Structures are given as C-alpha cells and as structure tokens.
Amino acid sequence: MTGATFIPEYDADLGPSRPLPTEPPSLGDSPIIITRSNDKKELVTALAIAEEIGGKTVLYSGHDDGTLKKWNLDDDGHVWSKQIYADGRGDFSRYDMDSIHIRETPGVAGIAVRPGPLVYTWSDAYNGYPDDEFDDRSASVIKVWSGADCALVKEIECNVNEGSYPSIATVVFCKVKYEEYDVSMDSIVVGLHCCCDVLNYNENYTGFDLDDSCDFSEGNILPFLEDDTSVELPSWRGHRGMIRAMAVANSGEYLVSFSIKYGTGKPDSAILWDLSEAGVPLYRLPFRDVFEKNIFKQALVRLGDISGVCVNDRAILVADNYGDTIASVTIEDDKDGPYLALNGYANIGNRQYDGDGFHGRMASSGNHAVMAMEMDQTAWVFPIQGVSDHKNLDRRDGNPRKFPGDFSGEQETDLSIALAARSIAVGKVEFPPFGGNKPTRKRKQGWFGSVEDTSDGLGNGGPLTLALRGRHLVAGFANGTLTRYKLPVTFENKGKPSLSSNVGASASSLPSDEWHVPHLDSNADDE
Numbered sequence: 001m002t003g004a005t006f007i008p009e010y011d012a013d014l015g016p017s018r019p020l021p022t023e024p025p026s027l028g029d030s031p032i033i034i035t036r037s038n039d040k041k042e043l044v045t046a047l048a049i050a051e052e053i054g055g056k057t058v059l060y061s062g063h064d065d066g067t068l069k070k071w072n073l074d075d076d077g078h079v080w081s082k083q084i085y086a087d088g089r090g091d092f093s094r095y096d097m098d099s100i101h102i103r104e105t106p107g108v109a110g111i112a113v114r115p116g117p118l119v120y121t122w123s124d125a126y127n128g129y130p131d132d133e134f135d136d137r138s139a140s141v142i143k144v145w146s147g148a149d150c151a152l153v154k155e156i157e158c159n160v161n162e163g164s165y166p167s168i169a170t171v172v173f174c175k176v177k178y179e180e181y182d183v184s185m186d187s188i189v190v191g192l193h194c195c196c197d198v199l200n201y202n203e204n205y206t207g208f209d210l211d212d213s214c215d216f217s218e219g220n221i222l223p224f225l226e227d228d229t230s231v232e233l234p235s236w237r238g239h240r241g242m243i244r245a246m247a248v249a250n251s252g253e254y255l256v257s258f259s260i261k262y263g264t265g266k267p268d269s270a271i272l273w274d275l276s277e278a279g280v281p282l283y284r285l286p287f288r289d290v291f292e293k294n295i296f297k298q299a300l301v302r303l304g305d306i307s308g309v310c311v312n313d314r315a316i317l318v319a320d321n322y323g324d325t326i327a328s329v330t331i332e333d334d335k336d337g338p339y340l341a342l343n344g345y346a347n348i349g350n351r352q353y354d355g356d357g358f359h360g361r362m363a364s365s366g367n368h369a370v371m372a373m374e375m376d377q378t379a380w381v382f383p384i385q386g387v388s389d390h391k392n393l394d395r396r397d398g399n400p401r402k403f404p405g406d407f408s409g410e411q412e413t414d415l416s417i418a419l420a421a422r423s424i425a426v427g428k429v430e431f432p433p434f435g436g437n438k439p440t441r442k443r444k445q446g447w448f449g450s451v452e453d454t455s456d457g458l459g460n461g462g463p464l465t466l467a468l469r470g471r472h473l474v475a476g477f478a479n480g481t482l483t484r485y486k487l488p489v490t491f492e493n494k495g496k497p498s499l500s501s502n503v504g505a506s507a508s509s510l511p512s513d514e515w516h517v518p519h520l521d522s523n524a525d526d527e
Contacts, residue, residue: 020415021392021423027381028429028473028485034059034076036437037480040457041065041087044476045105046121047363047467049073050113050501052147059467059474060119060147061482062108068121068150073472073484082150084108084143085123086130106130109508112171113501114226117147120188122168124510140168142190156229158190161218164518166194169508173500174248174255176223177276178233184276186226189255191243193510194220195262195519198237203284204336210279213237218520221246221257223278236279240290241268242517245318245507247311248275249331254282256316256329256340258306261288262519264295265512267303272331272340285329285340302345302400303327308362308507310369312384319507323360323373324351326421328388344393346421347412350376363466364505366493368426370473372463379463379475381427381487392420427487431475433461435483469493469501 046062058079059071066085071078085107106125113119126137139159146153158168170191175184197217201208213219219237241259244267249256255273260266267287274280288298308319314331328343350373362371364384372379387393394417396403404412412418432438438461444453454460463475470493474484 021419023422024381024425024427026430027427027487031432031436031483031485032076033436034071034073034474034482034484035078035480038437038439038458039480040478042067042480043105043478044465044480044482046108046111047465047474047476047482048111048113048119048501049467049469049472049474050117050147051469051497051499052117053499055497057469057472058147059482059484060111060113061476062111062121063480064105064107066107066123068108068111068119068145070147070150071482073474076484080150082145084121084145084150085125109168110171110502110506112173112503112506113147113499114173114503115499117499118153119145119147119150120171121145122171124167126165126167137165139165142168142171142188154229156188156224158192158222160192160194160220160222160235161518161520164194164520166192166220166518166520167510169193169243169510170246170257170506172246172248172255172506173226173503174252174275176278178223178278188224188226188229189246190222190224191246191257191506191508192220192222193242193508193517195242195517196220196237196240197520198240201281201284203286204339205281205283208281214279219279220259220520221273234279236273236281238271238273238281238284239269242510242512243508244306245309245505247309247316247505248503249311249316250314254331254338256311256331258309258318260306260512262512262517265305266299267301267306270329270340270342272338282337283339285342296401297399299399299401301342301397302403303342304400305360306507307360307509308371309505310362310364310384311505312364312367315385315388317362317364317369317382317384317387319360319362319371320345321347321360322351323362323371324348326369326371326382326387326424328393330388341388342397343388344395344397346387346390346393346424347418348380348421349415349419350378361463361466362507363468365468365470365491368468368491370429370466370468372431372466372475374462374464374478375460376462377431377433379429379431379466379473380421380425381429382421382425387424390424392416392423394420429473429485429487431463431483431485434458434479435463435475435477435481437477437479437481437483439479467502 043064142156176187219235221236239259316329
C-alpha cells in the first residue's frame with residue numbers, strides 16, 4: 001500500500017489522502033549500553049556530555065535517587081558516583097509509585113559543565129528536604145562540583161524576595177554587561193519557578209524604565225557573576241508566569257526566555273533580553289490574552305506544553321506537545337528593532353491523547369537538535385536553522401481550539417500536516433525498549449486481549465532524557481539504563497571543542513499548579 005493510496009480509518013469516506021511525508025533515514029550503528037539497571041530509583045533525570053583537556057569525552061548522569069555519576073565515553077567505563085541529594089522518591093509528595101511522574105524530581109534536575117571541569121547541578125526539591133518541613137526551607141542553591149572527584153566546590157544561593165524561596169527552573173551561562181562594570185562579564189543566569197507582578201509595557205517596551213521596573217517588584221530571572229557569585233545583582237522583571245525555558249541567542253547578544261501560566265501551565269509569553277544592558281527587555285511575544293476572562297479563549301497561539309528549547313544563532317527550536325511537536329521561533333529585525341517571530345509548527349504524530357504518560361525531552365549540538373518522548377522509542381533529529389523556511393511547516397496559528405487536536409476533539413485528517421515533522425527531520429534514531437535492557441514483565445488481560453503489565457512503574461521504555469554532542473547521542477531511561485549511539489561522521493563537531501556543556505539552553509518540567517509555587521511580592525504593596 002503506497003502513501004498515495006493510504007487512507008486512515010477515520011477518514012475512509014473522504015477519498016485518498018495526500019502522500020505521507022518522507023521518513024528521514026535511520027542514523028547510528030548498533031546501540032551501546034553504558035550501564036544496565038532495572039531500579040526505578042535510578043530513573044535518569046539529567047545528562048551532559050563534555051570534552052576534557054586531552055580530548056577525553058565524558059558523560060555526567062543525574063538520577064532520581066539523588067546520585068550524580070561520571071562515565072568515560074571513550075571506553076564506556078564508570079569513573080565515579082556520589083549521592084549529592086536526598087533519596088526521597090518514596091516521600092516526595094506528588095508521586096504515585098505505580099507510574100512514572102517525572103514532572104519534578106527530588107534528585108538531580110539539571111546538569112551544566114564549565115571548564116575546570118566544574119559540574120553545576122540543581123534539584124526540584126526545596127532546600128532542606130527531607131529533613132526540614134517545607135515552611136522551614138531555605139533559598140534554593142546551585143551546587144558546584146569538581147569534575148575530577150565530585151568534591152563540593154561551592155554553593156550558589158538563589159535568593160530573591162526573602163522568604164519566597166522558589167525552585168530553580170533553568171540555568172544558562174553567557175556574557176552580560178552590567179552598569180557597575182565597564183566590560184561584559186561571564187555570568188550565570190537563573191530562571192526561577194515563581195510568579196511576579198510587572199509593570200505593563202507594550203510589546204516592544206517603548207518607554208521602558210529599568211529603575212521604575214526595579215522599584216516596582218522583584219523578578220524571576222536572577223543573574224550572577226560566574227567568578228564571584230557572592231555579588232548581589234538586581235533580578236530581571238518582565239515575566240508574570242514561571243520561567244519554563246531560556247536560550248542564549250545570536251552569538252551571545254540576546255537571551256530568550258519562555259514562561260508559563262500558573263495553574264494551567266500553558267505558555268504565557270516569550271521575552272527577548274538585551275545582554276549588553278542587564279535586565280532590559282527588548283520585545284515580548286504574548287502567548288495568551290491576559291485581559292480575557294474566559295480561560296478557554298485566552299490562548300493566542302497553538303503552543304501547549306514547552307518541554308525543551310535549542311538555539312543556533314537567531315534560530316530557536318521549541319519542543320512542544322510533550323515532545324511530539326517542534327515550533328520554530330526566530331529573532332527578526334524591523335524599523336523598531338529586534339523582535340521574536342513564531343513561524344509555525346510541525347508534528348511527529350506519535351501523541352494521540354492528553355496524559356502524563358508523555359514526557360518530551362530535547363538536546364542539541366551545533367545546528368542539530370534531537371527530540372524524543374517516553375511513550376515512543378524513536379528520537380528525531382532536526383536542523384535548527386532552516387526550519388522557519390521549510391515548506392512543510394504549518395504556519396496556521398491562533399487559539400488551539402480552532403484546530404484539530406486535544407482541545408477541539410478532532411483529529412487532523414491530512415497526514416501531510418499530521419506527520420509534517422518527519423519530513424523536516426534529517427534523521428531518526430530508534431532506541432530499543434529501555435535502551436536494550438527491557439525488564440521482565442508479566443502479561444495481564446486488557447480490553448482487547450493480553451497486554452503487558454506495566455505496574456512496575458517503569459513506563460513505556462522510551463527515552464526520559466537526552467544528551468547530544470557531535471556524534472555522541474545518549475539516552476537515559478526510567479529503569480536507570482544509559483544507552484548511546486554514534487552518529488555518522490557528518491555530525492562531528494568542527495573546530496576546537498568546547499569544554500562546556502548544556503550552557504546555552506535550559507528547560508524545566510516543573511508542574512505549574514503545585515502548592516509550592518510562590519508569588520513574589522510587589523513593592524507597591526508596601527506603600
């Protein structure tokens with residue numbers, strides 16, 4: 001049966017559909033298992049691949065039980081392991097132990113690597129967990145470890161609006177120009193999982209006054225000097241909702257941040273920041289109408305659940321729809337200055353219903369981004385630049401209830417649209433279930449016959465987290481297994497290798513409606 005004559009069951013009476021999108025080639029050779037596990041406490045929550053002086057390639061893996069591990073990818077050997085956070089999976093309040101819920105972890109939520117090597121980590125659990133009650137918590141911290149032996153080097157306290165103590169959502173590294181310094185300084189910029197009050201400026205911030213904004217309230221983006229994190233710097237104000245993702249764009253000229261709305265978790269806005277003038281927003285791209293009272297009419301765009309972000313120069317790819325959709329965002333210029341353009345969407349077509357069983361993940365290297373979801377074993381590789389101009393990008397936009405999908409209750413019958421991302425992808429990597437270490441499972445009776453019993457809480461066997469660096473693609477799975485592929489030589493990084501990893505883009509999966517999402521006070525409340 002050819003693509004030109006394939007007719008799905010749900011439109012069998014509509015005549016032949018358009019030809020199916022061309023599938024990209026399969027990449028990589030045979031999978032290599034770095035480590036095997038079948039313990040859901042070792043669920044892989046974060047990955048980073050880094051180069052070290054001398055040319056050695058290493059992998060750092062973070063796990064739900066609070067352990068940080070280092071591996072040598074040249075021989076897949078284990079280097080060291082250390083318990084750096086509490087093993088509190090069984091006590092962490094939102095968990096149902098019969099299924100996978102990785103929206104937040106008491107273990108390692110994120111990893112970034114800087115020369116030294118220095119390994120930066122953060123957790124979703126509040127600082128003090130589990131020994132202290134939530135109300136007795138202290139400010140969240142980024143922990144910095146020696147890559148040589150995992151000795152603790154220092155802690156960076158992310159304190160804003162004393163007593164609020166929000167969780168850390170995102171961390172990026174870039175040069176920022178501050179009023180207090182004559183040159184741009186190496187900086188760490190932290191996105192916080194909290195809500196704020198902001199002054200109302202128009203979308204291109206005409207008339208923006210940094211002093212007025214600072215006087216009004218604290219913000220949920222917090223910068224630090226990388227070499228002296230004890231220096232207190234003003235937070236950046238602009239987002240009302242919690243920070244979801246951040247990316248350093250255009251060779252370090254801009255920072256792009258994405259926020260989500262409290263309660264629904266739907267995308268709220270994206271802001272373009274000028275890194276040559278700390279805390280100054282240049283443009284805001286709204287994703288919802290904040291003045292619309294009907295929550296079903298608030299959405300202005302089709303973005304649904306941002307789960308990853310990748311950047312190359314002025315091109316940004318967003319992983320959306322639990323890892324089943326890519327969205328193209330670019331930085332453009334007009335007579336009023338730079339602005340953000342949301343160019344369109346493309347679907348893989350694996351996600352057929354709404355549910356927590358889908359967990360999207362994204363990673364990047366150079367001009368390539370890789371995206372996957374836990375419900376499916378295939379990771380899809382995309383170019384970052386060029387997607388905005390691709391002929392198969394779906395450029396329709398507006399409230400998602402006007403389009404086929406979850407909100408409308410309809411399915412997209414045109415498969416050239418429903419599966420468009422497959423034609424944009426430059427390749428795919430098909431991981432074996434659980435990375436090749438599938439647990440032994442019993443069978444049970446389901447609605448349509450015998451089905452696999454998944455009550456072990458290990459999910460469906462797709463990648464939970466990804467790391468990409470040149471030809472190295474690594475996936476982490478719910479049972480703690482780590483598996484890698486070596487991609488074709490065309491993916492090899494050119495030029496001098498960077499000693500940093502995961503420093504230019506960062507995304508969070510923290511839930512939006514939990515009781516521990518603080519709201520930073522407005523200074524106007526004190527007047």
